[in-house]
Amino acid sequence: MNTPKNPQLRKAIRDRHSFFGNNPIIVKLLDDIQRVALKNTPILLDGETGTGKSLLARKIHDLSQRKGPFVSINCATFSQHLLETELFGHAKGAFTGAKDARKGLVATAQNGTLFLDEIGELPLDSQPKLLHLLEEKTIRPVGSDKEYNTSVRIVAATNQRLKDLVKQGLFRADLYYRLSVVPFTAPPLRERPDDIEALTTTFVSQLCEEHELSKPSISTESINALKAHDWPGNIRELRNHIERSLLLGTPLHEKLPINKNHSPATSTRCLKSLEKAHILKVIDESNGNKSQAANNLGISRRTLDRKLKRWQQAA
Ligand SMILES: Nc1ncnc2c1ncn2[C@@H]1O[C@H](COP(=O)(O)OP(=O)(O)O)[C@@H](O)[C@H]1O
Ligand SMILES: [Mg+2]
Known part of the structure; x- marks a missing residue:
């Protein structure tokens, strides 16, 4: 039987998906x-x-x-x-x-x-x-x-x-x-969040095969959370996070490593203001291109416009 401990099998499963991406x-x-x-x-x-x-x-x-x-x-x-x-x-x-x-x-x-x-x-x-x-x-x-x-x-x-x-x-x-x-x-993974979904699906399949686990379905909530993350360790970190989640049976959006940009000062702020700060930062990073910012945030352009409008009205 192919055991997960067989290094050749592990390598074969990995090599089947070499460097890829659609960004x-x-x-x-x-x-x-x-x-x-x-x-x-x-x-x-x-x-x-x-x-x-x-x-x-x-x-x-x-x-x-x-x-x-x-x-x-x-x-x-x-x-x-x-x-x-x-x-x-x-x-x-x-x-x-x-x-x-x-x-x-x-x-x-x-x-x-x-x-x-x-x-x-x-x-x-x-x-x-x-x-x-x-x-x-x-x-x-x-x-x-x-x-x-x-x-x-x-x-x-x-x-x-x-x-x-x-x-x-x-x-x-x-x-x-x-x-x-x-x-x-x-490029760093944070510059290509549009590839996160395909990478995640591939890694989930590979790792489930490698560890002989049944494949869980991946929720939109998980994909959005993975897209919003910084991933300073890039694809290696994403893959390791997925492996850990699968082995422990935790959903992919839980126990994400802490984003490096979240300073202690911001972590005590309420969720809404954090959300606003994060969204504004992403729009800034996208040079004001709202469609790209929405894509990077993992939300629709309509949702982004709605949020911006609400903040403008509250200001
Ligand atoms: N574009 C990609 N598509 C699929 N897997 C990737 C991709 N880039 C990296 N990986 C996976 O991420 C991990 C780290 O890749 P690696 O080539 O060792 O990175 P680096 O050499 O830049 O540190 C490996 O498990 C690799 O299989
Ligand atoms: Mg290397």
Whole structure:
């Protein structure tokens, strides 16, 4: 029997729904990605945590028709020395304990894609080596004097503003410009609330299958509450919230994480004034476009107009 503990099954269920969305920003993003996926240029993905950068990297590889594998490494989890041997491999006897030569991830990803996650954490001293790989298409394993030709597509991701790191002297400008020839930004979930319903439906189906639960129906109240939420942890946070709710059997609109914008001063205000402040803020964020604001709030344009009229009359 397929058990939920089977990691392959979990992965298969997840992979069935790769990066998707109907919000115009996402549609344009996927369109642009489709266009460059077949080329060999490096791609830089930026965006807040949980916005789907890793998923996008995978998607780029799937669309690229490259025959080699997708290989991923998180630059934040290794020391400089380990990261370099991990990436470029090492020669026999390169350092104590290096009994045999070992090939690195660049070689493993030959003819495929190497995904460098959290590229902003790449140590300054390792950055020239990556630049060399990008420019010369060759690598030299640690402790070796031979150069090897490579054919690998580099996709890098960051949740930091690399430009700021360049200004602070933590990231080489030349590497930044080489990496950011084709940059893409994964938008935060709060900028695409119109996708929340489809994402929620998909995650509920996936997670019920994964945990062998029967699928609950999703109320409009839940969808509206999910749309009104900030989601600082973006899609990852939404998915985790849904998983927790399903496992505990609580409705999706309950036990939402506290919105980060709600300061203690506002939390003691009455619900009506909070509602008004929130609605005005959303209209402001939508540059006064009321239809878009209503959409972002998860209410109809008519409801929004009615509320505004009531406040005008009370003023
Ligand atoms: N557009 C999307 N469609 C479906 N699932 C998504 C999407 N974006 C992110 N996810 C899900 O959200 C979680 C976080 O995505 P991930 O790619 O790891 O984000 P990041 O790398 O930006 O931190 C994963 O569970 C992923 O499956
Ligand atoms: Mg990631």
